Amino acid sequence: xxxxxxxxxxxxxxxxxxxxxxxxxxxxxxxxxxxxxxxxxxxxxxxxxxxxxxxxxxxxxxxxxxxxxxxxxxxxxxxxxxxxxxxxxxxxxxxxxxxxxxxxxxxxxxxxxxxxxxxxxxxxxxxxxxxxxxxxxxxxxxxxxxxxxxxxxxxxxxxxxxxxxxxxxxxxxxxxxxxxxxxxxxxxxxxxxxxxxxxxxxxxxxxxxxxxxxxxxxxxxxxxxxxxxxxxxxxxxxxxxxxxxxxxxxxxxxxxxxxxxxxxxxxxxxxxxxxxxxxxxxxxxxxxxxxxxxxxxxxxxxxxxxxxxxxxxxxxxxxxxxxxxxxxxxxxxxxxxxxxxxxxxxxxxxxxxxxxxxxxxxxxxxxxxxxxxxxxxxxxxxxxxxxxxxxxxxxxxxxxxxxxxxxxxxxxxxxxxxxxxxxxxxxxxxxxxxxxxxxxxxxx
Numbered sequence: 001x002x003x004x005x006x007x008x009x010x011x012x013x014x015x016x017x018x019x020x021x022x023x024x025x026x027x028x029x030x031x032x033x034x035x036x037x038x039x040x041x042x043x044x045x046x047x048x049x050x051x052x053x054x055x056x057x058x059x060x061x062x063x064x065x066x067x068x069x070x071x072x073x074x075x076x077x078x079x080x081x082x083x084x085x086x087x088x089x090x091x092x093x094x095x096x097x098x099x100x101x102x103x104x105x106x107x108x109x110x111x112x113x114x115x116x117x118x119x120x121x122x123x124x125x126x127x128x129x130x131x132x133x134x135x136x137x138x139x140x141x142x143x144x145x146x147x148x149x150x151x152x153x154x155x156x157x158x159x160x161x162x163x164x165x166x167x168x169x170x171x172x173x174x175x176x177x178x179x180x181x182x183x184x185x186x187x188x189x190x191x192x193x194x195x196x197x198x199x200x201x202x203x204x205x206x207x208x209x210x211x212x213x214x215x216x217x218x219x220x221x222x223x224x225x226x227x228x229x230x231x232x233x234x235x236x237x238x239x240x241x242x243x244x245x246x247x248x249x250x251x252x253x254x255x256x257x258x259x260x261x262x263x264x265x266x267x268x269x270x271x272x273x274x275x276x277x278x279x280x281x282x283x284x285x286x287x288x289x290x291x292x293x294x295x296x297x298x299x300x301x302x303x304x305x306x307x308x309x310x311x312x313x314x315x316x317x318x319x320x321x322x323x324x325x326x327x328x329x330x331x332x333x334x335x336x337x338x339x340x341x342x343x344x345x346x347x348x349x350x351x352x353x354x355x356x357x358x359x360x361x362x363x364x365x366x367x368x369x370x371x372x373x374x375x376x377x378x379x380x381x382x383x384x385x386x387x388x389x390x391x392x393x394x395x396x397x398x399x400x401x402x403x404x405x406x407x408x409x410x411x412x413x414x415x416x417x418x419x420x421x422x423x424x425x426x427x428x429x430x431x432x433x434x435x436x437x438x439x440x441x442x443x444x
Contacts (some may be wrong), residue, residue, distance in 0.1 A: 012301035038292025045299035063298020073261030115159030123160035141215040147207035161374035162192035169345040325368035332372030334341035337379025379421035381413040
């Protein structure tokens with residue numbers, strides 16, 4: 001391997017990276033949206049990259065992973081069409097009625113439904129759908145929504161690790177490493193299922209007092225699906241998409257095309273739905289954040305700064321791949337809990353790709369990274385975008401009702417979520433150790 005010398009290009013890109021990521025990580029302190037910070041960072045990287053000769057606008061466009069952008073946009077549009085049908089409301093209320101006042105049973109049913117959806121719709125979208133519904137159900141049954149809101153985020157964050165499209169970092173990793181939908185599920189579903197069951201068990205212990213309260217009777221039969229034709233069409237299209245995701249490698253279709261195909265089919269079937277309304281729930285700020293992030297990391301990569309960092313990591317990975325995988329998983333988890341899992345994933349991908357280009361067997365590092373950043377999201381209230389949304393709606397509820405106990409504070413989340421993160425990390429570490437030969441197989 002050629003020895004790189006730290007130079008001015010690396011210094012410039014490293015400074016822009018450090019400043020941008022610091023502002024992203026401290027968003028709650030200065031109040032500037034992370035999407036604005038990401039775009040400013042991208043523009044700065046392009047301008048200074050052109051001045052110093054290591055980056056330009058054309059290279060910045062090439063650095064964007066459009067597979068990630070189109071996949072997220074397509075899935076968000078599908079959900080945007082499904083929400084007004086009332087199907088999700090009907091499903092949530094039917095679950096509440098089925099539980100017959102047994103709170104933990106309702107938590108299991110709601111958590112299972114949220115997790116199944118998060119396998120395909122991503123965890124952020126899932127909690128956006130179910131968060132407000134949980135509050136309505138809790139009001140109707142005169143119980144605290146806090147265990148269900150926290151449980152929804154923890155189970156969605158954990159369940160989303162299982163599939164290629166279940167969590168934005170998974171989409172990034174799968175696209176970069178060219179991992180198929182089936183291969184991703186084959187490696188991540190079993191270990192995720194074990195972690196998910198652990199989370200479900202821990203929720204019963206962590207919220208023992210709250211869940212012991214008998215829920216009041218409430219009439220849950222009045223909720224109807226507003227647009228049954230579109231709801232049924234949505235379910236059929238989602239099932240078809242699952243089949244296409246599984247067959248995308250044989251069809252030579254990228255996952256983004258499957259998502260766009262499903263989106264196109266749904267908006268054409270839903271003739272009464274205007275495109276303006278279909279795009280209503282698309283999180284354009286998240287997409288802009290991704291665009292900026294990809295451009296920033298592209299500039300850092302072009303300056304060879306990440307390659308220079310990789311020089312110090314590579315010898316350790318070569319000497320003990322199992323230990324390196326476990327350390328990456330734990331470091332990824334703690335950094336994701338402290339900041340956000342998306343920026344850390346974006347920074348690690350080029351480093352792992354660099355080692356792969358040198359012939360180092362990096363397959364377990366991909367799985368360790370996906371597991372670490374996924375579980376790390378459970379640790380704090382800012383560990384994932386799903387958590388931030390749940391905290392926001394709980395704070396709004398506390399203000400509206402004047403009941404401060406309904407707000408999920410950073411301290412409350414840490415007391416409940418951090419133990420969940422630690423225990424699931426320990427369980428996952430054991431699974432990686434026991435089945436390391438399986439995870440060490442080439443990803444493609």
